[in-house]
Structure formats: C-alpha cells, structure tokens
Amino acid sequence: MRALDHPGKHPHGPFDGRFDDRLETGRSDPRRGGRVEARRERHEDPQQRRRRELDELERIAQIGSWEWDLAAGVVHCSEEMGRILGAGGACELAAGAFLARIHPDDRDATRAALERASWEATRFAVEHRIVRPDGAVRVLYSRGRVAVDDEGRAERLLGTAKDLTERRSLERHDRELLHEQAARAAAEDAASRFRFLSEASERLARSLDTDETARSIAQLSVPRIADYCSVDLVAPSGVLRHVAVAHVDPERERFARELRARFPVAHGARTPYAEALRRGAPLLIADFGEAALPRRRAAPSTWRRCAPSACARRWSCR
Known part of the structure; x- marks a missing residue:
C-alpha cells in the first residue's frame, strides 16, 4: 500500500508534503501471474473523519462520552461508551434505561450528583458501578458538566466515563496481599514471642x-x-x-x-x-x-x- 504525494510537493517523508485525499489500495502485478483490482477511497467528510478519530482515541483511553438531552430524555452514547455499557457500540438510550445500567447500590448517589449539577449548572464527578446486560459489573469514574441555553437553564448534560475496573481490581488485590502479609507477620511475631516466653520460663526454672x-x-x-x-x-x-x-x-x-x-x-x-x-x-x-x-x-x-x-x-x- 502506498500513499500518493500531492503534485508539486517534496517526496521525502509524510510531513514534507500533503497527502492526496485518495488512497491507492491495489494494482496489477503481471510477474505474479495475477491481477489485483485497484480501488480508491472516496473523499471522507471532515466531520466524519474527526468523529472516527475521536472514537479511536476514546477506545485507546478506555473513556466513553455521552450527551443527555434533558428535554427529550435521551442519552446519546459514543462508540466506546456503548462498549463500556455492554451495548456493543454507539447507541441512544432513554434516560431511565441509562440510569438503570447503574448498580442499584450506587444509583441514588449517582442520580443525586447529576441532579445537583443540573440544578446548579455546575460540574459533576462520581465513581460508581454499572451492570451490563450480561450481568458483568464494571467500575466507572464519570465526570462532566451542564450545558445551558441562552436563558441559563440546563439543556444538556455532557459527560465522560473512564473504566476503572482493572485498576480497582489490582488495588483490591494489593490490599488483600498486604493484609495477608500483615497477618502472616503478626502470626510469626506471636509464634516468636511464644517461643521466647517458653524458653525464658525454662531457663528461669532451670537455675536457682x-x-x-x-x-x-x-x-x-x-x-x-x-x-x-x-x-x-x-x-x-x-x-x-x-x-x-x-x-x-x-x-x-x-x-x-x-x-x-x-x-x-x-x-x-x-x-x-x-x-x-x-x-x-x-x-x-x-x-x-x-x-x-x-x-x-x-x-x-x-x-x-x-x-x-x-x-x-x-x-x-x-
């Protein structure tokens, strides 16, 4: 695969000249006794390209984004947000369905944080769990802000969610390991003290x-x-x-x-x-x-x- 340099630009390196909007993906090769069909990619809309790049960045960072239309009661989720929620990709959820994905034990606190942000037109940040349709539980750190209309009324909630499941799992494992080590050290210390007291008692009784x-x-x-x-x-x-x-x-x-x-x-x-x-x-x-x-x-x-x-x-x- 090779990129076609823009006519009149320096041919050395990808940053010395602009790439053509088209990409050559194949050509015929008589030496191999076959024919490869050539195809050129159509010009991509800049907005679509930015959306695709943003989706890729979110996937790499494991951070999804969502937008809650308060008037319509609909939450628009990005590709990564949909994957985090277990929807497989970008999706639209009713506000109730979106909140239903939050773990029952965390739902009230999360809802209160979002409502407070919408009332006060401030930012929000909350760590909570979600339950995917398959029953898997994930730990998220959600944060965002409120977008207001010209009259200062809350119009949308704009948020992101970082998947912390693996990190929290490692932290829990480290805590359990430290607790186990502390318990083992305490047991060894108690055993050592017992041996000392036993031997000291023996020596005290051995001689007058x-x-x-x-x-x-x-x-x-x-x-x-x-x-x-x-x-x-x-x-x-x-x-x-x-x-x-x-x-x-x-x-x-x-x-x-x-x-x-x-x-x-x-x-x-x-x-x-x-x-x-x-x-x-x-x-x-x-x-x-x-x-x-x-x-x-x-x-x-x-x-x-x-x-x-x-x-x-x-x-x-x-």
Whole structure:
C-alpha cells in the first residue's frame, strides 16, 4: 500500500508534503501471474473523519462520552461508551434505561450528583458501578458538566466515563496481599514471642542462681526482642546491682559494660531504670533524644553510642 504525494510537493517523508485525499489500495502485478483490482477511497467528510478519530482515541483511553438531552430524555452514547455499557457500540438510550445500567447500590448517589449539577449548572464527578446486560459489573469514574441555553437553564448534560475496573481490581488485590502479609507477620511475631516466653520460663526454672538466670535472660533477649539488654537487680536495701548486659554488636557490648562500671545507676536517680522501678511497669522511650538521655557525667553521645533507643522493665525475682 502506498500513499500518493500531492503534485508539486517534496517526496521525502509524510510531513514534507500533503497527502492526496485518495488512497491507492491495489494494482496489477503481471510477474505474479495475477491481477489485483485497484480501488480508491472516496473523499471522507471532515466531520466524519474527526468523529472516527475521536472514537479511536476514546477506545485507546478506555473513556466513553455521552450527551443527555434533558428535554427529550435521551442519552446519546459514543462508540466506546456503548462498549463500556455492554451495548456493543454507539447507541441512544432513554434516560431511565441509562440510569438503570447503574448498580442499584450506587444509583441514588449517582442520580443525586447529576441532579445537583443540573440544578446548579455546575460540574459533576462520581465513581460508581454499572451492570451490563450480561450481568458483568464494571467500575466507572464519570465526570462532566451542564450545558445551558441562552436563558441559563440546563439543556444538556455532557459527560465522560473512564473504566476503572482493572485498576480497582489490582488495588483490591494489593490490599488483600498486604493484609495477608500483615497477618502472616503478626502470626510469626506471636509464634516468636511464644517461643521466647517458653524458653525464658525454662531457663528461669532451670537455675536457682539469680545472677546466672539474669545473664541467661539477657542473652536470650538479644536479638530476638531487642538489640541491647541490661539487667539490674534490686537488693532488699533498695540498692541497684548491675548483673548482666548483652548487645548484638560485641564491641558495643564491651563498651556498655565499661559504661555501667564507670557510672553505676543509683536507685533514686532520675533514669529509665529508676522510673521503671517506681512505676512497677515497663517503660518505653520511643524517641531517644537529648531530653531522654540520662543526666550523668557521661556525654549524651556516650549514652547514644550504647543504644539508640531503650526500654526499661521491672522484674521481680523471688
């Protein structure tokens, strides 16, 4: 197939000259022992060509257009709009039949949006479902505006509809997948906590040596539930005695031991340990900023080097 260049125009490339309105679709070829009949397309009306091009663009974008003649009560649907509705192509529907295609659960809200737009002569936008004649349900995003006459009265509703069915299906699948992953993670976390509590209970019952049990629990806690764990026991006199420390980083663990040896924690000091003892409940510090750092002789950077966050808890050993 070849296009005939307009006489007198440059022959190189389709944009160097105008195409002839006619198109050669065949010619004879004696070398192949046959004859191909030649036919030329008649001149196409510009309005028809624009309509055809618009239909093609709507098909590509999966966006249909419609026009509701309020006086006649008729809705004119484009080719793509007809396909979206399940009509197969361009069609005219009575207003009632057009609204009947909307899903029963979405019909009242959609009708209200259209009526409000016609009363106020404003634009409208609404997401709703439709039910095709074969029972298939599609999700549409409809938007448009009101066309008024010379006296400002609503004359027509001009709208478009974008088919969002596949997009919403993917979004629903993603939500279900995220929910499934969250549920699986929660189940795994619960199982991990159960295993930790089971093993911790076993270790607590295994030895009567309090210090040995504390060191065992500290090692068990890292890295299952924390990166850093420090255990202090309270003597009957109220004095805190450091017993064990564990850290995922061996270097930081050594540093933490040195830090606790140089700066022992007093029972009455304003520290997370003392606060947990006073409350008798776990204490979580979510933001380990300057205000949360112990006001000790050690610099804030020294404490932060040990652990970026901390949780203190009171344990009762009897």
